[in-house]
């Protein structure tokens with residue numbers, strides 16, 4: 777199971793979380809990645825942890841003020857990027873352009889979606905992975921795998937129908953190893969989570985628990 781930790785804009789110490797994630801990944805062999813804000817990509821990547829961007833623009837170099845370019849995040853050490861997170865929604869054309877920009881730069885991609893219908897649309901665009909995150913459960917502390925297992929099962933089926941090789945992650949309220957195990961039982965290949973780690977007093981122990989059951 778892939779554990780992708782999105783630090784959002786939480787006021788956590790990104791380097792501390794990254795060091796903890798790198799240590800747990802090394803100790804256990806689990807795949808753990810950290811997605812900090814763009815300004816922290818370089819310092820997070822310097823810890824040796826797998827580093828992801830939270831977003832990239834579809835734009836290339838040029839007159840695009842405020843854009844986060846795929847090439848720039850790759851230069852800073854990111855090897856993957858989220859696109860279309862529930863808190864960073866994009867138009868379809870922008871998801872597609874972001875995917876192409878990420879692909880051209882060699883970044884791995886996860887396109888996020890609210891529900892199984894959007895998962896089908898996202899999977900059609902050909903990302904490396906898709907992630908289903910019901911917005912009402914994001915930050916709730918109630919794991920999607922328990923609160924709404926059907927949405928996860930249906931997302932896996934929807935992705936499988938349109939683009940069988942595309943793995944599905946699930947997210948919202950995931951914070952324990954039992955949640956990750958439940959997500960695996962529902963057919964997902966990873967979890968996308970934030971507050972459970974970003975707000976933890978001891979991120980390393982949360983990460984150890986997250987990867988303990990799979």
Ligand SMILES: O=C(CO)COP(=O)(O)O
Nearest residue numbers: 914915948949969970971
């Ligand atoms: O949005 C999420 C990850 O991208 C989920 O957030 P929480 O783990 O805080 O529910």
